[in-house]
Amino acid sequence: MADKIRVTVWNENVHEKTHEEVRKMYPLGIHGAIAQYLAKQPDLEVRTATLDEPEHGLTESVLVETDVLTWWGHIAHGKVDDKVVARVQKRVLAGMGLIVLHSGHLSKIFRALMGTTGSLKWGAADEKERLWNLEPGHPITAGIGACIELPYEEMYGERFDIPTPDKLIFVSWFEGGAVFRSGCCWERGHGRIFYFQPGHETYPSLHNPEILRVITNAVRWARQRICIESTCVEVKPLEKISAKQM
Amino acid sequence: MADKIRVTVWNENVHEKTHEEVRKMYPLGIHGAIAQYLAKQPDLEVRTATLDEPEHGLTESVLVETDVLTWWGHIAHGKVDDKVVARVQKRVLAGMGLIVLHSGHLSKIFRALMGTTGSLKWGAADEKERLWNLEPGHPITAGIGACIELPYEEMYGERFDIPTPDKLIFVSWFEGGAVFRSGCCWERGHGRIFYFQPGHETYPSLHNPEILRVITNAVRWARQRICIESTCVEVKPLEKISAKQM
Amino acid sequence: MADKIRVTVWNENVHEKTHEEVRKMYPLGIHGAIAQYLAKQPDLEVRTATLDEPEHGLTESVLVETDVLTWWGHIAHGKVDDKVVARVQKRVLAGMGLIVLHSGHLSKIFRALMGTTGSLKWGAADEKERLWNLEPGHPITAGIGACIELPYEEMYGERFDIPTPDKLIFVSWFEGGAVFRSGCCWERGHGRIFYFQPGHETYPSLHNPEILRVITNAVRWARQRICIESTCVEVKPLEKISAKQM
Amino acid sequence: MADKIRVTVWNENVHEKTHEEVRKMYPLGIHGAIAQYLAKQPDLEVRTATLDEPEHGLTESVLVETDVLTWWGHIAHGKVDDKVVARVQKRVLAGMGLIVLHSGHLSKIFRALMGTTGSLKWGAADEKERLWNLEPGHPITAGIGACIELPYEEMYGERFDIPTPDKLIFVSWFEGGAVFRSGCCWERGHGRIFYFQPGHETYPSLHNPEILRVITNAVRWARQRICIESTCVEVKPLEKISAKQM
Secondary structure, eight states: OOSOEEEEEEEOOOHHHHOHHHHHHOTTHHHHHHHHHHHTSTTEEEEEEETTSGGGGOOHHHHHTOSEEEEEOSTTGGGSOHHHHHHHHHHHHHTOEEEEEGGGGGSHHHHHHHOSOOOOEEEEEEEEEEEEESOTTSGGGTTOOSEEEEEEEEEEESOOOOOOOSEEEEEEEETTSOEEEEEEEEEETTEEEEEEOOOOTTSGGGGOHHHHHHHHHHHHHHOOOOOOOOOOEEOOOSSOOOOOOO | OOSOEEEEEEEOOOHHHHOHHHHHHOTTHHHHHHHHHHTTSTTEEEEEEETTSGGGGOOHHHHHTOSEEEEEOSTTGGGSOHHHHHHHHHHHHHTOEEEEEGGGGGSHHHHHHHOSOOOOEEEEEEEEEEEEESOTTSGGGTTOOSEEEEEEEEEEESOOOOOOOSEEEEEEEETTSOEEEEEEEEEETTEEEEEEOOOOTTSGGGGOHHHHHHHHHHHHHHOOOOOOOOOOEEOOOSSOOOOOOO | OOSOEEEEEEEOOOHHHHOHHHHHHOTTHHHHHHHHHHHTSTTEEEEEEETTSGGGGOOHHHHHTOSEEEEEOSTTGGGSOHHHHHHHHHHHHHTOEEEEEGGGGGSHHHHHHHOSOOOOEEEEEEEEEEEEESOTTSGGGTTOOSEEEEEEEEEEESOOOOOOOSEEEEEEEETTSOEEEEEEEEEETTEEEEEEOOOOTTSGGGGOHHHHHHHHHHHHHHOOOOOOOOOOEEOOOSSOOOOOOO | OOSOEEEEEEEOOOHHHHOHHHHHHOTTHHHHHHHHHHHTSTTEEEEEEETTSGGGGOOHHHHHTOSEEEEEOSTTGGGSOHHHHHHHHHHHHHTOEEEEEGGGGGSHHHHHHHOSOOOOEEEEEEEEEEEEESOTTSGGGTTOOSEEEEEEEEEEESOOOOOOOSEEEEEEEETTSOEEEEEEEEEETTEEEEEEOOOOTTSGGGGOHHHHHHHHHHHHHTOOOOOOOOOOEEOOOSSOOOOOOO
């Protein structure tokens, strides 16, 4: 456990170029905001990658050196190359951690790993959100109290089309009357996956210390533990087989 | 509950044409053997579909009239059109049941719904198999005792690369020393999925009354309950939102 | 499936005798209100039982003739005889269904089956409640839309100290800012258990047709499927054992 | 994480006094064998406790200083004081880890936490056992290969009457034809629980380095992360409540 956890912070980085409001909110890009915070942690080694880099910055060699990948995408899900998605999925199944943020619920990689549509109700009405902490003993909520309050976030509401989470960490209350399973854990293959709802591009949620603390905790929780690509293997019986007499 | 359950029995139907041994074991094809048994049930309405039919026999109109789809494939997984796989997945998420048999663990549809590789250990050594019934109260094991014994089956062994099943129904013992989670339930979207291990093409497992009974039970358990295609929907707040003051 | 489901509606029936407000709200008792509705269903056969009957009305012979037991208790949990609790638990593990309502989260029987404290946050402030339907395809939500709205209920908030539900059916939004896992399914032994949050004694929730519909659905879902008392059994090996050579 | 994990190794310690065969196999007692191995780990601080000590060696002050408790019991389950069981349960729910070994499946504490009978099939026929590792990435299997082989163990077979495990770590194959879920994880309250099947008193399993490695791993996995006694708390609404108009 002496080695640092190698984190790659991925962002489609489109809104930041086209919307002045987003650029002002996240002058370093959403990836920059997350990476800046993570890089302050002594146990993390952080790099970023974005959509417009070759292979979206997610080459084989980058992924081989990545223990945990965080993912933020929204309007450009369709521009992510299927080959890169397959490569990321393969790595998650082999043991790499994956943290999917906010609108990443519709990303190709999240849908490929879940097998479901990831669809939900949504509304942009500057609603107050409260994320209730259901698992105060879980590593993902270390340092977090009974509830995180955000003055405004995009509303995401049920039904969220996901497989039943292995562990439900946060459930959110929205001012407008909705609820949402806003922090969900799964394991797929040997990899750990955490979906976390906050992070709309026009709100400062990804500057919020509690939200960044949860993401940091999730990175530590999801750190790669082994790296095994599962394949079908033919094996011989370990015990003597009685003769077949059909 | 008065209406019949409409079942489509799908089979790649390749071994039956190329291997004399398989043709002798399943003269009506694997699909024929399953369909013949299911068709005797008064509550089921059964049709078959195979790989070499147009759109593999799984057109939109066939799927719309299918409550439960059973799937047997082995050497031709790669020949199944991705568009048909996407169509079947969409229907499962909307509520259609899916029963995946034996070597279907590597089928595109099973892997798409699970998000994992579906890989496992295997060996063809004419091993005796015992399927232990972990859930005698579950509808899938109605009429089944503590254990089903098969004189020989292909060995499938752990680690089986699947998401943790919602419910584990059977665990198998193999003569050669292996174990396998041989009957597994999941829900994805609104659809129910059952994976069942027996059914190698050179063994008579799909003529075995207990195996056929389990498949029949699984069809009843997985019957379509609703049909809703999940999509993202924008909604207005139900409650008054306090003014934003950033 | 021709036989009727035999339901026993249990109520501690204390508030109804001591609080005028409760007597006016539930003139037949809470058990009476539930039983009256259930008795109108052609597939159900309903009886009631209360705390002050001999053995709380839950004798061996009553339980043997009960497929599903519903439970409402609040201020008299401590007065329920441990022997009766053990008897009910034994029956649930053998296959009887159990529906635990509202303040039953602290009942001896619920805590015995869950293994946890069942504790939660609460507040009586006449809050509006919305129960969001996470599983529109589940039998428990048959006939229920996206959400049930109650003009006022007692607030129950997280963290609810329960084992992770096998299936989470409802999550509630409360006007005052809280959320709650208000409809939860588990299986213990061969029995099915459903916890459902609404039903405070001073509110008309148990006269609400949607709430009564959910309880009715839950009764059908939890109906006894088999009746097996699990005990340890010594068995002989099925296969020949190689000689021990220590 | 600098502090040591404080482990209390509990054993009923009855067979060791009454059966010469057991005394020869475990001259330090079963607790002694486990504690001796654990005490060699630099991150663990180990003590033992047995049935015939006052309060079975599990006083409030011992439990307050215990992060993980391991439990071995067999013929004296009934002699464990209910008050001590309640005290241990309370501590587990508050966050203490619990490792239940072998015949502890019928212990009062395991049954209280599971809510089920813990019953199973069993047979003493000197059978070979193979524990298949389903989760090579899980901390409990660190350093363990695809399978642990024991030349003979007591056979434990399905159906094991337990709630569906949160995570199934080992499934065992027995020479005589049985299978068993031999390594199971749950969380109850804030505590983690691991059941592990090997450890019959007349076999050397608890001297086996792989079995001891798994127990050590499990102790590390189950270490207390927080300590919170869950209780019901009345709270005020966080948001303004609209006036009640019944």
